[in-house]
Amino acid sequence: MPHTSTDRADVRDMLVVHEAFRQSYARLPGLVMEVSPGDVERAVVVAEHAQLIEEFLHLHHKGEDELLWPKLLERAGDRLGDVVSLLESQHEEIAALLVETAQRLALWRAQPAKDSGERLADALERLGSLLTEHLGIEEKDVLPIVPEYVTAKEWHELGDHAINALPKSKLPTIFGMLASYADPDVVKLMLSTAPLVPRLIMPVLGPKAYARHARKVYGAAA
Template identity: 45%
Template sequence: MADSRDMYVVHKVFRREFAAVPGLVREVAEGDVTRAGLVADHVGLLTFVLTKHHEGEDLLVWPKLLERGAAEITPMVETMEHQHEALHRALAEVDAKLDQWRRTAGTGEREALAAAVERMIPPMVEHLDTEETHVLSLIDKYLTAAEWEAVAAATMGKMPKSKLPLVFGMALYGAEPEQVRILKDTLPAPAWFMFSRLGPRAFAKHSRRIHGTATPALVTD
């Protein structure tokens, strides 16, 4: 059956990276469109990954749980679906503010974007917490390992290949040894060999450009 503990690693990325975004945005000087574009690309990657992650669950997880699970789990699945809908609206607002700020690097657009991200973070964290507490055990009970791997494959398959090492490096950064082992077990050996080497280097390079350090704070709340 499925082993959904890899979700803790994915969720850690969202908690850590989104928590840093408002500060990153507000640090960009008015009119500095070059720096704004760099930070905007970073934020856009985060919103893209989170959106595709949720789309994979919407298509490949919730229907199977509803089909196979006992009737009493239906309210929890419906809660997940409703939280996704609310988060997608919040992410759409972030993306809209992001496009506006990218073009101008204006003070008003900068604050509007930072505030939109700040509004999005609490419901995102609530959703991640609820999923970890109540849903991962259901995934492990009702989905097979192959079905769970298909969810990850569908998500990764929608990402630009050039971004895969960076995204994987984000996941490895700060992961506990047991979490690294779980990630290793979910990938074919050649993919693990490649991404476990390219990922940390890609993340360190990206992090120096965005955060000013290869070792940004491990924010988890």
């Protein structure tokens, strides 16, 4: 049965995370193809950016697999039908593509060449296409009913799962990236369960860290 507490999950932060993934993977193939053959220094910049996004995506899906799907299947399985099974199978497909892109990324990073760059860009495009489809299904068929079955506390546990698993040195950049797609009230929502000091400094530190990162990765297009 749906829970009746007024303390329900606010899924707007998930929409921000989704948009960050969409935009990142839309731009990654082009970033790879723009690297001149033999330009190892630039390849390292692009590769480290790709690895950051891939790490965050892996942790995001791991959190859903462990903390969200089981709750929804138990509490709302009759409403979701086969949607969760489809999303779980897509997680497996995306995980396989993440392995492929990581392998191709390592080869290209060490010795950027036209052919290895094209193969990497193709793998990233396939990953981005499947991810876009996957996120669309979540937003259409799952997120609208989440507040009926998941409490705010449970929802924040899901978000904290990925953030807490990231290296602390990467947190400002990730937060700044997410904040760049979020309204101010959603930024507050994302920080609502953080300790006092991060809650106070991250709105200043995060955007600055991401601005530096974006200029380095995207240049004038940042």
